[in-house]
Amino acid sequence: MDPLISADDLAESLAGARPPVLLDVRWSLLGPPGREDYERDHLPGAVFVDLDTELAAPPGPGGRHPLPAAADLQVVLRRAGVTADREVVAYDAADGSAAARAWWLLRWAGHPRVRVLDGGYRAWVDGGHPVTAEVPEVVPTDYEVVPDSLPVIGADEAARLAAEGRLLDARAPERYRGEVEPVDPRPGHIPGARNAPFADNVTADGTWRTPAELARSFGELGVDRETPVGAYCGSGITACSALLALEHAGLSGPGNPAALYAGSWSHWSSDPNRPAKTGDAPG
DSSP states (O other): OOSEEOHHHHHHHHTSSSOOEEEEOOOOTTOSOHHHHHHHOBSTTOEEOOHHHHSSOOSBTTBSSOOOOHHHHHHHHHHTTOOTTSOEEEEOSSSSTTHHHHHHHHHHTTOSOEEEETTHHHHHHHTTOOOBOOOOOOOOOOOOOOOOSSOEEOHHHHHHHHHHSEEEEOSOHHHHTTSOOSSSSSOSBOTTOEEOOGGGGBOTTSOBOOHHHHHHHHHHTTOOSSSOEEEEOSSSSTHHHHHHHHHHTTSSSTTSOOEEESSHHHHHTTOTTSOOBOSSSOO
């Protein structure tokens, strides 16, 4: 199934006999907390899920946003009303970069039907669809997480992929080039990685580019259906946008799923023995 759903199609699905579970994943690296937006208004029936504390483990040796333990994620998904037989739709404010983390984690946890609202909350409101401040009453479920249903790689595998396949760096170009580094220990990128900024996956209004457009952009970086590919970013959040874009473009899926370097640059750059490349060239 396509990993995206339009606002109009979601509205129709929500009015059906078996509506999807809605997850509000609005989040910003620099704040304010997404829960404030949720409490002000949200899509009817949506449950707020906090990216920092529920879709990631605490910062530590594994990076700034390590993957949550399977048992911890299971608690979160059960609380949110997730079941294996109902579709799940995640949304954020607009560009899908935070919602993609929820999409990827649910897929990693074995859920077969997960999508992201194309254009997020903004597209829903711009489409004239209703919002509410009412918090739904959710009956906890017995959903079982099946971890590792999508591939996760570490630093050594990321280095190997950069040399032998394609490793995509989803950060902004100036961070890839090492001109600025506002958060992590060192500037630069993993030698051999290609820059594929997550912001380029969407248009100016936050809706995703077409599969053909994305496939063309990834193709210019040497990505095809046969070459092993993975993605990283600063801490493993916006890299999930690259993974969603790859699937939307038909370049990732059963048989050759793209991998996530979950620790990303926050993990790689913490070890001074790991090399860092600066400039436009992959290295």
